Amino acid sequence: MNERELDLQLIQRIQNGEQQAFALLVRKYQTRVANILTRYVRSSGDIPDVSQEVFIKVYKSLPNFRGDSAFYTWLFRITVNTAKNYLTSQSRRPPASDIDAEEADSYDGSGALKDDANPEAILHSQEIKQVILKVIGDLPDELKSAITLRELEGMSYDEIAQIENCPIGTVRSRIFRAREAIDKQLKPLLEN
Amino acid sequence: MKEYSQDLSSLIDNELGDKEVINTVLEDAALQKQFSRYQLIGDVLRDESNVLDLRMDVTDSVMAAIANEKQDNYVAPLSAAPEPEKSNVVPFMKRFGQYAIAASVAGVVVVSSLMVNQGSATDPSVAPVLNTVPFGGAAAPVSLQATPLQTKSDIKERNERVEALLKDHQLQLQTQP
Numbered sequence: 001m002n003e004r005e006l007d008l009q010l011i012q013r014i015q016n017g018e019q020q021a022f023a024l025l026v027r028k029y030q031t032r033v034a035n036i037l038t039r040y041v042r043s044s045g046d047i048p049d050v051s052q053e054v055f056i057k058v059y060k061s062l063p064n065f066r067g068d069s070a071f072y073t074w075l076f077r078i079t080v081n082t083a084k085n086y087l088t089s090q091s092r093r094p095p096a097s098d099i100d101a102e103e104a105d106s107y108d109g110s111g112a113l114k115d116d117a118n119p120e121a122i123l124h125s126q127e128i129k130q131v132i133l134k135v136i137g138d139l140p141d142e143l144k145s146a147i148t149l150r151e152l153e154g155m156s157y158d159e160i161a162q163i164e165n166c167p168i169g170t171v172r173s174r175i176f177r178a179r180e181a182i183d184k185q186l187k188p189l190l191e192n
Numbered sequence: 193m194k195e196y197s198q199d200l201s202s203l204i205d206n207e208l209g210d211k212e213v214i215n216t217v218l219e220d221a222a223l224q225k226q227f228s229r230y231q232l233i234g235d236v237l238r239d240e241s242n243v244l245d246l247r248m249d250v251t252d253s254v255m256a257a258i259a260n261e262k263q264d265n266y267v268a269p270l271s272a273a274p275e276p277e278k279s280n281v282v283p284f285m286k287r288f289g290q291y292a293i294a295a296s297v298a299g300v301v302v303v304s305s306l307m308v309n310q311g312s313a314t315d316p317s318v319a320p321v322l323n324t325v326p327f328g329g330a331a332a333p334v335s336l337q338a339t340p341l342q343t344k345s346d347i348k349e350r351n352e353r354v355e356a357l358l359k360d361h362q363l364q365l366q367t368q369p
Contacts, residue, residue: 121245176201
């Protein structure tokens with residue numbers, strides 16, 4: 001199963017009336033949506049509101065989603081259109097150059113965002129990043145390698161198993177143990 | 193929960209499409225939050241979280257907004273909709289029709305009576321039921337100024353009848369207790 005198939009499965013559930021499946025899609029994509037919005041929205045304080053608007057539009061439009069394109073590509077278009085409408089409503093002009101779905105994930109929005117975010121939020125976010133990177137750095141090599149190949153290189157379990165010369169079940173377990181170790185440190189930071 | 197945590201990790205990596213696991217995640221709020229944290233780990237490693245408040249989570253507000261919109265847009269099913277009240281106002285066409293029928297009946301009566309009267313004046317063999325002339329020979333006009341056509345014998349007869357009625361009345365008064 002690839003990402004597209006899982007998304008389609010969730011979308012079918014939503015279309016069949018299982019509203020809670022949409023919560024999982026929001027959890028999955030909200031950081032990526034917010035990252036795209038930093039390209040357009042100058043005040044970081046507005047990003048949660050515009051993100052919410054994006055997902056409400058997505059929910060309303062889901063009955064028309066046929067799955068011809070990947071869900072993320074479709075979500076990306078709605079995000080950009082919502083951001084442009086937001087700028088128009090704020091009497092600002094959208095940026096002259098657009099970004100596409102492929103480069104959006106790695107887009108560094110810090111240049112466009114005239115950051116008036118509160119310093120506490122920035123410090124907190126930096127702390128979260130440092131904790132995640134530190135825990136990964138402290139992991140045993142086999143766990144570090146497994147999580148890095150999966151998250152950074154986007155490899156499947158099968159590909160990692162071939163590189164690491166171990167069964168797929170072992171890869172599955174190593175990646176989970178790496179996440180579990182990070183989560184143990186991450187959870188208290190997010191809950192406070 | 194730990195047994196599902198490994199499945200959750202595989203689900204995020206698109207290595208598991210088990211409906212059972214998805215059902216479990218959808219029903220378990222703690223697993224959903226864990227799903228968010230696992231997702232965040234990947235986003236941070238891929239550097240997809242620039243200049244963001246990483247504590248931001250719009251899931252609850254989005255779901256609440258959707259639930260509110262659903263309530264606002266709720267339309268009662270047709271079977272439960274009340275029947276429209278019957279209006280007491282008679283429709284214009286219905287009333288107009290009643291007047292039209294009444295007017296035509298009246299017209300027919302007037303025209304036919306005129307024709308019958310004309311016929312009786314000229315034709316003595318007309319049926320007696322249609323003859324509206326009194327048996328006395330002439331109809332007396334009904335008016336205060338009209339002078340009655342009475343003879344002395346008529347007046348005498350009328351006075352005798354009145355006297356007889358008065359006597360009868362007095363007798364009845366005497367017999368009552």
